[in-house]
Amino acid sequence: MKKHIPHKQDVRDMLKGTGLKATTARVDILAVLARVKQPVTVKDLVQLLPEGDQATTYRNVSLLAKHNLVRQVDLGQGHAYYELNDEKDDHHHIICVACDRIEDFSECTVDQLTRSALRQQPSFKTVIRHSIELFGICSSCQK
Amino acid sequence: MKKHIPHKQDVRDMLKGTGLKATTARVDILAVLARVKQPVTVKDLVQLLPEGDQATTYRNVSLLAKHNLVRQVDLGQGHAYYELNDEKDDHHHIICVACDRIEDFSECTVDQLTRSALRQQPSFKTVIRHSIELFGICSSCQK
DNA sequence: TTCTTATATGAGAATGATTCTCATTTAGGA
DNA sequence: TCCTAAATGAGAATCATTCTCATATAAGAA
Structure with missing residues (x-):
C-alpha cells in the first residue's frame, strides 16, 4: 500500500x-x-x-x-x-466541488465501458485512454 | 431517436x-x-x-x-x-485524438461506479455529477 | 576525461481562454 | 406604461499555456 x-x-x-x-x-x-x-x-x-x-x-x-x-x-x-x-494502478478521482479535495478510487468497469462504447459507435475502432472523474461533496464540506 | x-x-x-x-x-x-x-x-x-x-x-x-x-x-x-x-439522456463522449471528432455513447455503470467510489472513499458522502470520456482513433483517421 | 553537437533550458513576450469593469439596456413585476 | 434590479456589450484585465531565441548542458565520441 x-x-x-x-x-x-x-x-x-x-x-x-x-x-x-x-x-x-x-x-x-x-x-x-x-x-x-x-x-x-x-x-x-x-x-x-x-x-x-x-x-x-x-x-x-x-x-x-x-x-x-x-x-x-x-x-x-x-x-x-x-x-x-x-501503469499498474488505474485509478480515477473524486473531487469535492466545495474545497477541491481530491481522492482516488479504482474501478474495474473500464473494459466493459470501452466495449460498450465501441459497440455503440462503430466509427471508432480503438480506445487509447479514458478519463473518469466524479464530483461530489466531502464530509468536511457537508458539515 | x-x-x-x-x-x-x-x-x-x-x-x-x-x-x-x-x-x-x-x-x-x-x-x-x-x-x-x-x-x-x-x-x-x-x-x-x-x-x-x-x-x-x-x-x-x-x-x-x-x-x-x-x-x-x-x-x-x-x-x-x-x-x-x-436529464433523461445520460450519455458520455468518445473523441478521436487525431481529428477531434466527437460521438456519444450511453452507459449504465455509473451507479455501480459511484457506489464503488463512495465505498472506497468514506470521506465522501455524495456524488453530484460525473465525467466519463474515452479517447481513441476513429475509422477515418485509422486509414 | 574532454570535446562536440544536438537538445534542453530560461526569461520574456505572445497567444488563447476566460473573467472583470462599468456604462447602458432590458425583462418583468407594480 | 413605469421602475428597478438584473443583464448586456465592449474593452481591458487575468490566467493558463505556448513560443522565441540566446545560452547552457547531457551524453556519445575521441
Missing part, C-alpha cells in the same frame, strides 16, 4: 528507457510527483521544484505525458493537473 | 422554471445548443448566435450550467465545450 520514493538513479533510468535525456529539470519533476499524494498543477510544480521554470515545466510535463511517465488529469478547473503514471 | 427543436416559448418557460430571466441572449444560446449535434465551444457559440457577445455568452453558459440547463463537457482540449442537458 505504501508508495516508495524512487531514487534519483531509478528516475534517470526511467527516462533513459524512453529515450529521453535525463536532465535535472525532468528528474526533479518526477521526484516531486513521486512525493506528492495528489495531482498537482504546473503552478504547484514550479513552486515545489528546487528551480522551477514555467516554460520548461510545461514542456516537460507534456513530454513526460506523451511518453507515459506522467498522466494529465482533467478536473474541470480550467487548468490541467499532473500525476505520476503508475 | 430524433431530437426535436423546442419552440422559443418552451425555452422561455424552461428559463422561467429555474427563476432565470428569459433574455434573448439566453433563449438564443439554448436554441443554438438545441440544433447542434455536438458539444460546442464558446467561440463556436458566439459565431453561431445571431448576436453573440463573448462576455455575455461566457456568463450565460456558466449560469445555465449551474442551473442544469446545459452541461459543461471537458474534452482535454484546454477549453470547455457545452451541450444541452437532457
Whole structure:
C-alpha cells in the first residue's frame, strides 16, 4: 500500500528507457510527483521544484505525458493537473466541488465501458485512454 | 431517436422554471445548443448566435450550467465545450485524438461506479455529477 | 576525461481562454 | 406604461499555456 520514493538513479533510468535525456529539470519533476499524494498543477510544480521554470515545466510535463511517465488529469478547473503514471494502478478521482479535495478510487468497469462504447459507435475502432472523474461533496464540506 | 427543436416559448418557460430571466441572449444560446449535434465551444457559440457577445455568452453558459440547463463537457482540449442537458439522456463522449471528432455513447455503470467510489472513499458522502470520456482513433483517421 | 553537437533550458513576450469593469439596456413585476 | 434590479456589450484585465531565441548542458565520441 505504501508508495516508495524512487531514487534519483531509478528516475534517470526511467527516462533513459524512453529515450529521453535525463536532465535535472525532468528528474526533479518526477521526484516531486513521486512525493506528492495528489495531482498537482504546473503552478504547484514550479513552486515545489528546487528551480522551477514555467516554460520548461510545461514542456516537460507534456513530454513526460506523451511518453507515459506522467498522466494529465482533467478536473474541470480550467487548468490541467499532473500525476505520476503508475501503469499498474488505474485509478480515477473524486473531487469535492466545495474545497477541491481530491481522492482516488479504482474501478474495474473500464473494459466493459470501452466495449460498450465501441459497440455503440462503430466509427471508432480503438480506445487509447479514458478519463473518469466524479464530483461530489466531502464530509468536511457537508458539515 | 430524433431530437426535436423546442419552440422559443418552451425555452422561455424552461428559463422561467429555474427563476432565470428569459433574455434573448439566453433563449438564443439554448436554441443554438438545441440544433447542434455536438458539444460546442464558446467561440463556436458566439459565431453561431445571431448576436453573440463573448462576455455575455461566457456568463450565460456558466449560469445555465449551474442551473442544469446545459452541461459543461471537458474534452482535454484546454477549453470547455457545452451541450444541452437532457436529464433523461445520460450519455458520455468518445473523441478521436487525431481529428477531434466527437460521438456519444450511453452507459449504465455509473451507479455501480459511484457506489464503488463512495465505498472506497468514506470521506465522501455524495456524488453530484460525473465525467466519463474515452479517447481513441476513429475509422477515418485509422486509414 | 574532454570535446562536440544536438537538445534542453530560461526569461520574456505572445497567444488563447476566460473573467472583470462599468456604462447602458432590458425583462418583468407594480 | 413605469421602475428597478438584473443583464448586456465592449474593452481591458487575468490566467493558463505556448513560443522565441540566446545560452547552457547531457551524453556519445575521441
